[in-house]
Each structure stands twice: as C-alpha cells, then as structure tokens.
Amino acid sequence: MAVGFSSVDDELFREIILDHYRNPRHKGGLDPADVTLEANNPLCGDEILLSLRLRQGAVEGIAFSGRGCSISQASASMMCDSVAGKPTDEASATVQRFRDMMLAEGGVDGLGDLEALQGVKRYPVRVKCALLPWNALLQGLADGSAGENRP
Amino acid sequence: MTAITDPATLDVDRVRADFPVLARRIGERPLVYLDSAATSQKPLPVLDAVERYYWYSNANVHRGVHTLGTEATELFENARRRIAAFIDAPEDGVVFVRNATEGINLVAASYARELLSPGDRIVLTEMEHHSNLVPWQLAAEHAGLELAYIGVRDDGTLDLERAAELLRPPTRLLSIAHQSNVLGTINPVRQLVEMAHEHGAVVCVDAAQSVPHMPVSVRSLDCDFLAFSGHKMCAPMGIGVLWARPELLERMPPFLGGGSMILRVDLDHSTWNSVPHKFEAGTPDVASAAGLAVACDYLDAVGRDRIHAHELSLTRHLLDVLDEVGGLSVYGPGSVPERGGAVSFNVADVHPHDVGTILDREGVAVRAGHHCCQPLMRRLDVDATVRASMYLYNTHAEIDALGAALHEVKRVFRV
Numbered sequence: 001m002a003v004g005f006s007s008v009d010d011e012l013f014r015e016i017i018l019d020h021y022r023n024p025r026h027k028g029g030l031d032p033a034d035v036t037l038e039a040n041n042p043l044c045g046d047e048i049l050l051s052l053r054l055r056q057g058a059v060e061g062i063a064f065s066g067r068g069c070s071i072s073q074a075s076a077s078m079m080c081d082s083v084a085g086k087p088t089d090e091a092s093a094t095v096q097r098f099r100d101m102m103l104a105e106g107g108v109d110g111l112g113d114l115e116a117l118q119g120v121k122r123y124p125v126r127v128k129c130a131l132l133p134w135n136a137l138l139q140g141l142a143d144g145s146a147g148e149n150r151p
Numbered sequence: 152m153t154a155i156t157d158p159a160t161l162d163v164d165r166v167r168a169d170f171p172v173l174a175r176r177i178g179e180r181p182l183v184y185l186d187s188a189a190t191s192q193k194p195l196p197v198l199d200a201v202e203r204y205y206w207y208s209n210a211n212v213h214r215g216v217h218t219l220g221t222e223a224t225e226l227f228e229n230a231r232r233r234i235a236a237f238i239d240a241p242e243d244g245v246v247f248v249r250n251a252t253e254g255i256n257l258v259a260a261s262y263a264r265e266l267l268s269p270g271d272r273i274v275l276t277e278m279e280h281h282s283n284l285v286p287w288q289l290a291a292e293h294a295g296l297e298l299a300y301i302g303v304r305d306d307g308t309l310d311l312e313r314a315a316e317l318l319r320p321p322t323r324l325l326s327i328a329h330q331s332n333v334l335g336t337i338n339p340v341r342q343l344v345e346m347a348h349e350h351g352a353v354v355c356v357d358a359a360q361s362v363p364h365m366p367v368s369v370r371s372l373d374c375d376f377l378a379f380s381g382h383k384m385c386a387p388m389g390i391g392v393l394w395a396r397p398e399l400l401e402r403m404p405p406f407l408g409g410g411s412m413i414l415r416v417d418l419d420h421s422t423w424n425s426v427p428h429k430f431e432a433g434t435p436d437v438a439s440a441a442g443l444a445v446a447c448d449y450l451d452a453v454g455r456d457r458i459h460a461h462e463l464s465l466t467r468h469l470l471d472v473l474d475e476v477g478g479l480s481v482y483g484p485g486s487v488p489e490r491g492g493a494v495s496f497n498v499a500d501v502h503p504h505d506v507g508t509i510l511d512r513e514g515v516a517v518r519a520g521h522h523c524c525q526p527l528m529r530r531l532d533v534d535a536t537v538r539a540s541m542y543l544y545n546t547h548a549e550i551d552a553l554g555a556a557l558h559e560v561k562r563v564f565r566v
Contacts, residue, residue, distance in 0.1 A: 010563045012508065013505065013509075013563050013564065018564065018565070022500070043520075044504055044520055044535075045520065045521055045534055045535055067534055068502065068504075068534075069502035069503075069504040069505050070501075070502055070505050070564075071505070123508060126504075126508060129504070
C-alpha cells in the first residue's frame with residue numbers, strides 16, 4: 001500500500017479529494033486578472049472559470065469558480081494550490097507532469113498531493129473531469145505569456 | 152414468448168429469461184439495470200426478428216417486383232398496422248421516423264413552421280426534454296412564432312391554472328410530455344387536449360416515456376400528433392413513430408425529400424406520394440420496424456396493464472427505499488399513480504456523477520446528469536440529478552440493491 005493511502009481511503013474518492021471538494025482553496029475571482037478562461041464539459045455540465053494574474057514570469061494570482069463533480073472541483077482546487085506563486089515555467093512543467101500522469105504512463109514524482117488524483121485513471125470516463133481545469137490553465141499560461149511578452 | 156401463468160401479476164423471472172443482457176455481470180456484481188428511461192433492453196423475440204429479416208427477407212421496400220422486395224414491403228407495412236393497433240390509432244397516420252426527436256422535428260418543421268403565422272403561440276412546459284423544446288425554438292425563430300411555458304409546481308405537477316390561461320388564442324399548438332423523463336410525472340394529457348381543442352389549438356404528445364410503460368390510446372387521448380421511440384420499448388435503436396391525424400398530414404408539406412415520398416418528379420417540380428408515405432423519404436430501417444412490431448407483440452403478450460402495475464409497485468418500493476436510505480432529495484410527485492417509474496434524486500452534497508460512479512462499482516446502472524432537461528434542472532435549482540428508471544424486467548430485489556449501493560455512497564462521502 002502506498003504511503004499516505006489510509007485504509008479508510010476510497011481508491012477514487014480519496015480523503016484529500018473530498019476535502020478539496022468540500023473546502024476548495026483559491027475559490028472565487030481575481031481582481032485584477034490578466035486572463036480568464038472558461039472550460040466546460042457540455043456532456044456532464046461541469047464548469048470551471050479560471051482567473052490568472054501573471055507578473056514577472058510568475059503566477060502571482062490564481063483563482064477558480066465553477067460547479068461540477070468532486071473530481072473536477074477538487075482537481076481545480078489542488079491545481080491552484082500547486083501552481084500559486086510559482087514561476088510560470090515551473091507551472092507549465094507541473095501541467096505537463098500532471099497530464100502525463102493522467103493520460104500516459106508518467107509517474108507521480110514532483111506532483112505532491114496531486115498524486116491523489118491518480119486513482120481517476122482507473123475510471124476512464126472520469127479522466128476528463130480531472131483534466132478540465134488543467135486544460136484551462138494550459139491555455140491560460142500560453143495566453144498570459146503571449147501577453148507578457150508584448151512590448 | 153413469455154407465457155403468462157398468473158393473470159394478476161407479472162412473472163418477472165420468466166420475463167428476465169427473455170433478456171440476455173440481464174445475465175451480465177459488472178465486475179463481480181450482477182448487473183442491476185435501472186436506466187430504461189434512457190433505453191430499454193431487448194428481448195430475444197425482437198433480436199430474432201431483426202436477425203430473421205436480414206437472413207431471409209432483406210430487400211428494399213416499395214420498389215422491386217421480386218419476392219424478397221414484396222416480403223420486405225409486407226413486413227414494413229404490417230409493422231405499420233401493428234403499431235397503429237398498439238396505440239389505438241388510424242394506421243394511415245403512422246409515419247416511421249428514427250425516434251421521438253425526429254417525429255417532433257417533423258411536426259415543428261412541417262406543421263408549425265409552415266402552417267402557423269407570425270404571432271401565433273406555441274405552448275410547452277418547463278419539464279420538457281430538449282427534444283420537445285429545441286425543435287419549437289427553431290420553428291419559432293424561423294416563422295415568427297411566440298413560445299410560452301406552463302410552469303412546474305413544487306410537487307412536480309403542471310400548473311394547470313396557468314395552462315388554462317395559456318391555452319387560448321393566440322395559442323395554436325401545445326406540445327407536452329405524457330410522462331416526464333426526470334420527475335416521472337404523468338401529465339393529464341386528455342384534460343389538456345380538451346382545453347386546447349376548445350380554443351382551436353392542436354396538441355402534440357411526446358409519448359417517449361409513456362407508450363413503453365402503459366396502455367396509450369390515441370383515440371382516447373384525442374391528440375393530434377404523438378411521437379415515440381422504439382428503443383425505449385424493447386425495440387431496436389433507429390426506429391420511431393410519429394402518429395399524426397391523416398388530415399393534418401395531408402395539409403403539411405414534406406419534411407425530407409427523396410425517393411419513396413414522391414408520385415412524379417420533373418426537373419422543375421415534383422408531386423407527393425400519399426400520406427403517410429409523403430413523409431418517408433429514402434430507404435427506411437425495415438429490420439428495426441419489424442423488430443418494433445414484434446416488441447408490440449411482446450409487450451402485449453406480457454400485458455401492458457400488468458407492466459404498468461408492476462412498475463407502480465416497483466416505484467412505490469423505490470420511494471420507500473429512498474426514504475429509508477435517508478438524507479436524499481427526491482424530486483417529483485411523492486406517490487403513485489401520479490407518477491410512473493422514473494425517479495430522480497440527489498444524495499446530500501454529492502454530485503450525481505460521483506453517485507453514478509459509485510453505483511456502477513456496485514453493478515447498478517443509473518443515469519446521472521441533466522437528462523436533456525436543462526430548464527427543468529434550473530426550475531429544481533440543481534445542476535443535475537441521479538435517475539433510477541424501471542421497466543418490466545426489474546425486481547424488488549434490484550431496488551434493494553440500489554438502496555444498499557446508496558448506503559455505500561453515503562459511507563464513501565461521509566454523509
């Protein structure tokens with residue numbers, strides 16, 4: 001049994017996921033925000049509105065609002081936690097590592113608490129829930145860096 | 152074919168033996184299929200009919216003079232007669248379509264858009280499936296029609312006082328679900344038809360959730376259009392029926408153009424085949440039509456009164472089980488027979504998709520989501536619901552299995 005996996009933990013709905021679902025971090029808006037992105041899944045109705053403030057090559061502020069299942073909402077909360085205050089290249093690397101873990105054979109090294117979402121891989125129809133906020137962040141980092149680079 | 156031994160009750164074990172898929176296991180658990188409002192499972196006689204058609208009689212209909220062509224045409228036209236009898240309606244009003252959605256689109260496009268005038272009003276309800284909303288929105292936009300909605304009361308029934316206000320000029324058409332796919336509410340269609348007809352409006356009934364589950368008589372409802380899907384009533388996917396008053400079909404222009412629906416084609420214009428063929432362009436799904444006719448036979452052999460009574464008994468049990476599980480919000484009428492066998496609920500703050508995933512781990516198949524009823528979800532002030540829906544092959548033990556699985560949801564989510 002992996003470290004940190006308590007015996008009462010569900011393989012999918014891990015304790016930390018339920019905690020982020022019920023007590024989301026970085027929930028709300030951002031003022032000012034450089035980039036706001038909407039990601040939604042019309043099939044299941046999950047919605048994420050992600051706000052980013054990028055300053056001097058770093059994620060100075062990040063917040064999300066939205067509605068949806070525990071996986072999409074906890075994933076958004078944990079994602080914000082993991083990249084807040086980080087240099088944008090580090091944030092981009094985290095996005096890449098997370099996507100590798102969910103979509104390919106990537107390991108959990110350097111992902112910290114995000115490792116908890118690995119259980120979603122056994123539920124293929126739910127992978128899109130976990131990735132929803134990350135797709136928004138990927139786009140946001142690209143849009144934001146383009147904006148920052150402008151003279 | 153299932154032989155009925157006890158005239159009063161449905162022999163569910165005998166019925167289940169006719170549905171091969173019900174023997175499946177999901178992981179280590181037996182499948183508990185509670186999603187028949189989305190699509191029903193198919194019994195062996197229907198599967199046999201489809202296979203038999205392709206093995207022995209496959210040919211195009213209404214065309215060749217050869218034996219197979221004649222057989223296929225007979226199968227197809229006999230299916231039309233069988234379905235007309237099944238819904239107690241004149242057979243020249245039976246138009247084969249793909250599903251209820253296509254049937255409603257046909258009425259919206261060929262009746263509402265073409266025969267109504269700007270300023271005319273179409274009345275719908277807040278509980279309609281998107282398939283009974285969007286076609287009318289398209290027609291309204293195209294033809295300058297007004298849309299108005301009968302509200303849903305807190306108990307999941309329609310606001311009939313509002314209906315009485317709306318069902319007068321300039322209302323020209325009412326389109327309404329016979330039974331709600333979310334709430335299970337059985338709407339008083341006969342009463343609404345009387346109200347509409349009194350003021351010269353026609354009525355279209357979305358019977359997708361009623362025809363499979365209870366005896367439905369077009370003559371007794373006195374409606375003008377009625378649409379339903381084969382796949383929700385033990386027949387294959389891809390075949391559905393629009394029944395329409397033949398005299399209305401005569402007045403309506405074609406929906407789709409092509410082969411079969413014409414009398415004569417010239418380069419500059421064409422004339423139309425007789426009703427209902429005028430509305431059936433192209434090669435139809437003959438195998439599925441044959442399957443639908445056999446599904447009608449199957450449901451009648453079991454007995455539609457018996458099926459309805461069985462579902463009401465299951466629904467009563469389900470409402471008790473949900474009450475016993477506790478901590479749930481249950482939507483729709485609280486008692487039978489005001490409702491049929493589709494029951495929506497939520498488990499505390501747990502999202503329906505999470506509920507659905509845990510139930511699936513326990514082998515229980517339910518629908519989770521907005522059920523193609525986004526306006527109704529807003530009326531209920533929820534994003535989505537879990538829906539358990541039942542049919543002739545479900546058992547009281549399966550409802551108990553759902554109850555146990557819901558306890559598992561509560562355990563995992565600590566509610």
